[in-house]
Amino acid sequence: MIEADNLRYTKLPLNNGSGAMPALGFGTLIPDPVATKNATKAALESGFRALDTAERYQTEKEVGEAMEEVFKTGKIRREEVFVATKLWNTNHRPELVKPAFEASLKKLQLDYLDLYLIHTPYAFQPGDEPDPRDANGNVIYDREVKLLDTWRALEELVNEGKCKAIGLSDVGLESVQEIFAAATIKPAVVHLESHPYLPEWELLDYCRKNGIVLQAFAPLGHNSEPNVLADPVVTAIAQRVGKTPAQVVLAWAIQRGTALLTTTKTPSRLAENFDVSTLPEDAMREINGIQTRTRFNSVVQTGVPGFIPRGK
Template identity: 70%
Template sequence: MTTEDTLRDTRIPLSDGSGALPAVGFGTLIPDPVATGLATKAALQVGFRHLDCAERYGNEDAVGNAMQEVFGHGAIRRQDLFVTTKLWNTNHRPERIAPAFEASLRRLRLDYIDCYLIHTPFAFQPGDEFHPTDGQGRVIYDSGVTLLETWQGLERLVDEGRCRAIGLSDITLEKLREIVAVARIKPAVVQVESHPYLPEWDLLDYCRAHGIVLQAFAPLGHAMEPKVIDDPVITAIARRVGRTPAQVALAWAVQRGTAFLTTSTSPRHIRENFEIAALPEDALREIRDGVTTRNRFNAVVETGVPGFIPRAGSN
C-alpha cells in the first residue's frame, strides 16, 4: 500500500527522459492577479511542486513574481519545480510560436519551461484578440495552419533547449492518435478534463501504451451539478476512510496512474487538495464500478473555447 507521503509526492517519469511530472499539481486559472500570487505562494508552501500556467490565463506575470518571491526565501529552488505553460489558439502558426513562448518565459521570469502544451487543437485567426469573432459573434478559426505544423513548431523549441517536454491539452483520442503517428518528438503529457464522471479510460489506456502522462484538469468536476464530491459512492468511501470526498477523488486520480490539477484561492482547500492519502484497493474498485454518472462539464474539447456546458445531470 502506498503511504500518504509517497502518494502526494508521486512523480511520473516522462518517457522522453526530460524529467518527472509531479502527479499532484496546482492550476493557476485565477482571474485576479493579487489572488493568483497569494494562491501560488500558498500552494508552494504546502508542498505543491507543479504549477500549471497558460498564456490565455492572463496572469503569468503574477505567477512569475510569486515564484521569484518564494525562491528568494531559499527553501525552494527553481529546479525543485515543474512548470507548465501553454500556447494559445491565436499563435498556432509556426512563425508565432517562438515569440509566444519567449513572452511566456519573460512573464514567468524563467530561463526554461519544463513542459509546453498546445492549449487546444483548434487554431484561431492570428492576432491580439484571444477570441477573434465575426459579426455574429462566432469564433474565426484559422484554416491556414494544421495541428501537425503547430506541433512541429513545438518540436523545434525542444531542439533549442529551453523547453524540456511538449504535449497537448483539450484533445480527443482521435486527434492524439494523428499526432503520435507522425510526430518526431512524441507528446510527453496530455491534459484533459477527467474525473470519476469522465474517467476517459480509453484515452488513459492509449496514453499508457505510448508512454504519455494523462493529466486531469477539473478532477473534482468544476464543482458543477451533478457534483462529483456529492456522489454517494465517493461520500461513503470518504466516511469509511476518514477523508473528505475531494481527497478521495484526488487519491483515485493518482492511484489509477494519472496526474491532476486543482485550483483554489482558499488556503484550507489548497492544503486539503495536497494532503491526500492512498485508498484501499476495494475503494478503487468501488469508484470504477459503482460510479455510473457520466458527464463532461467543459465544452473546450468541442470548440477550442473554454466554457462550461449549460446543462446539469448525467448524459
Template identity: 60%
Template sequence: MSYEAFHDALRDSRFALNHGTGRMPAAGFGTLFRDLDLTTQAVGHALQAGFRHFDCAERYRNEDKVGVAIAEAIASGKVRREELFITTKLWNTNHRPERVAPAFEASCRRLQTDYIDCYLIHTPFAFEPGDNQDPRNAQGEVLYDAGVTLIETWRALERLVDEGRARSIGLSDITLPALQELVAEARIKPAVVQVESHPYLPEWELLEFCRAHGIILLAFAPLGHGMTPNVLEDAVLSGIAQRVQKTPAQVALAWSVQRGAAFLTTSTSVGHIRENFDISTLPVRAMVEIREEITTRVRFNSVVETGVPGFIARKP
C-alpha cells in the same frame, strides 16, 4: 486504524516523462482564477502547502503574477527552480509556426524562467492570428485559422525541445482520435495530454492509449469543478471518504494518482489548497468501487468541441 496514522507518499508521486529526464509531480496546482489579483498569493500558499507542479497559460493573462510568486519563493530559499515543474500553454491565436517561438519567449519572460518543463498546445483549434485572444465575426462566431495544421504547430514545438528551452511538450483539450493522428506523425511524441477527467468522466480509453505510449494524462477539473451533477456529493465517494477518514475531494484526487493520472486543482483558499495536497493511498477495494459502481457520465467543459473554454474557476 486511521489511514492518516502513518506517512503516505502518494502526494509526493512523480510520473516519468517519455523524453528527457524530468518527472512531473502528480499533484499539480492550476492558475486559472476569476480574480487575477489573487494569483500571486494563491501560488505562494500552494508552494507552502507542498505543491511543486504549476500549470499556467498565456490565455489566463496572469503568468506575470505566477512568476512573481515563484521568483519570491526561489529568492527566499524556500524552493529551488529544479524542484519545480512549470507548465504553460500556447494559445489558439499563435498556432502559426512563426508565432510559436515568440509566444514561448513571452511566457518565459512573464514567468521569470529560462526554460519551461512542459509546453502544451492549449487546444487543437487554431484561431485567427493576432493580439485578440478571442477573435469573432459580427455574428459572434469564432474566427478559425484554416492556414495552419496541428502537425505544423507541433513541429514548431519540437524545435523548442531541440533547443533545450522546452523540456517536454504536449497537448491540452484533445480527443483520442486527434491524439492518435498526431502521435503517428510526431517526431517527438507528446509527453503530456491535459484533459478534463474525474470519476464522472474517467476517460479510460484515452488513459490506456497514453499509458501504451508513455504519455502522462493530466486531469483538469478532477473534482468536477463544483458543477451539477456534483462529483463530490456522489454516494460512492462519500462512503469511501467516511471509511478512510478523508474528504470526498481527497478520495477523488487519490483515485486519479493511483490509476496513473496526474491532476490539477485550483483554489485561493488556504484550507482547500492544503486539503487538495494532503492525499493518501486508497484501499484496492475503494478503487474497484469507484470504477464499477460510479456510472454517471458527464463532460462539464465543451472546449474539446470548439477550442473555446467552457468554464473558468468560480469557487474560492
C-alpha cells in the same frame, strides 16, 4: 482511517527522458491577479511542486512573481518546481509559436520551461483578439494551419533547449494518435478534463501504452450538477476511510496513474488537497464502477473554454 503515506509525492516519468512530473499539481486559472500570486506562493509553501498556467489565463506574470519571491527565500529551488504553460489558439501558425513561447517565458521570469502545451487543437485567426468572432458571433478559425504544423514548431523549442517537454491539451484520442504517429518528439503529456464522471479510460489506456502522462484538470468536477463530490459512492468511501470526498477523488486520480491539477485560493483547501493518502483497492474498484458520464467544459469540442450550461 487510512494512514498518511507518500502518495502526494508521486512523480510520473516523461517519455522523452527529461525527468518526471509531480502527479499532484496546482492550476492558476484564478481571475484576480493578487489572489493568483498569493495562491501560487501558498501552493508552493504547502508542498505543491507542479504549477500550471497559460497564455490565455493571463496569470503568467503573477505566477512568475510568486515563484521569484519563493525562490529568493532559498527554501525552494527552481529545479524542484515543474512549470507548464500553454500556447493559445491565435498563435498556432509556426512563425508565431516561438515569439509566443518567449513572451510566456519572460512573464514567468524563467530561463526554460518544463512543459509547453498546445492549449487546444483549434487554430483561431491570428491577432491581438484572443477570441476572434465574426459579425454573427461565431469563432473565426484559422483553416490554413494544421495541428502538426504547430507541433513541429514546438519540437524546435525542445531542440533549442528552451523547453524540456511538449504536449497536447483539450484533445480527443484521434488527435493524440495523429500527432504521436507523425511526431519526431512525441507528446509527453496530454492535459484534459477528467474525473470519476469523465474517466477517459480509452484515452488513458492509449497514454499508458505509449508512455504519455495524462494530466486531469477539474479532477473534482466543476462544483456543478451532477456533483462528483456529493456522489454517494464517493461520500461513503470518504466516511469509511476518514478523508474528505475531495481527498478521495484526488487519491483515485493519482492511483489510477494520472497527474492532476487543483485550483483554490483558500489556504485550508490547499492543505486539504495536498493531504492525500492511498485508497484501499475496494475503494478504487467502487469509484471505477461509477456509471455517471458528464463533461463540464466544452473546450474539447470548440477550442473555446467554458462551462456547459445545465438546466435545473
